[in-house]
Amino acid sequence: MNRKPFIAANWKMNLNRTEAQTLLRDLSNISVKDSESEIVICVPFPYLLLATEQFQGSQLQTGSQDCSSHAVGAYTGETSAAMIRSCNANYTLLGHSERRRYHGEKATELSAKIREAHAAQLKIIFCVGETLEEREQKLHFNCIHEQIGEVASALQELPIDSFVIAYEPVWAIGTGKTASPETAQEMHAYIRNVLKNSFSMAPQIRIIYGGSCTPENAAALFKQPDIDGALVGGASLNAASFKSIIHSY
Ligand code: 13P
Numbered sequence: 652m653n654r655k656p657f658i659a660a661n662w663k664m665n666l667n668r669t670e671a672q673t674l675l676r677d678l679s680n681i682s683v684k685d686s687e688s689e690i691v692i693c694v695p696f697p698y699l700l701l702a703t704e705q706f707q708g709s710q711l712q713t714g715s716q717d718c719s720s721h722a723v724g725a726y727t728g729e730t731s732a733a734m735i736r737s738c739n740a741n742y743t744l745l746g747h748s749e750r751r752r753y754h755g756e757k758a759t760e761l762s763a764k765i766r767e768a769h770a771a772q773l774k775i776i777f778c779v780g781e782t783l784e785e786r787e788q789k790l791h792f793n794c795i796h797e798q799i800g801e802v803a804s805a806l807q808e809l810p811i812d813s814f815v816i817a818y819e820p821v822w823a824i825g826t827g828k829t830a831s832p833e834t835a836q837e838m839h840a841y842i843r844n845v846l847k848n849s850f851s852m853a854p855q856i857r858i859i860y861g862g863s864c865t866p867e868n869a870a871a872l873f874k875q876p877d878i879d880g881a882l883v884g885g886a887s888l889n890a891a892s893f894k895s896i897i898h899s900y
Pocket of ligand 1: 861864882
């Protein structure tokens with residue numbers, strides 16, 4: 652199955668405006684020639700316009716790291732999918748483990764966010780991943796099955812090329828402990844099987860890996876048959892290391 656590689660950066664809550672502008676500039680010369688991958692940079696909300704303006708005419712796309720589950724109105728501090736789209740971003744992350752953990756995001760809210768993003772024509776990088784405790788108790792497959800199953804009906808409303816699944820084991824995020832290529836592949840294959848329950852086109856859905864992905868380990872991960880790219884945190888804050896990951900595919 653021919654799936655276009657997908658490499659995304661998640662800056663999380665890092666960089667001041669000057670640092671962000673420098674990194675955006677350093678990234679923007681990545682050319683189609685250099686990579687056949689789809690590349691998305693997910694920046695903090697205040698930098699969305701800076702990113703889309705910097706990336707005009709380049710191969711890079713811009714994403715946000717979340718969107719509101721509401722369309723419009725009295726929701727202080729929230730940012731709607733339509734606002735994000737109006738800044739010319741075309742992706743949003745949803746369901747990141749840091750949102751689930753620090754903001755208690757659960758299935759009902761995540762399904763609403765998926766629908767809001769789709770209504771605003773934002774594509775979605777939907778994150779799933781088990782904690783260390785869940786893996787130690789051998790509940791990791793159950794956990795992922797549940798995280799996908801509970802939003803499957805919302806995702807089914809989307810065209811198959813409008814979303815990407817990111818497998819990010821929580822124990823590998825920001826810890827330097829990457830999942831081995833074999834461990835990651837085992838879960839990616841499992842996810843693809845779970846997706847088959849809800850999507851006849853499951854073989855076409857891209858599943859990317861996140862969790863301490865670096866220039867050193869990216870190539871071995873990308874060699875696995877069900878790993879279609881990466882969602883990169885820390886290593887995406889440096890243009891050279893992010894480009895090196897892109898070129899590892
Ligand atoms: P790190 O690459 O810093 O481990 O972060 C992964 C992540 O959470 C990306 O969304």
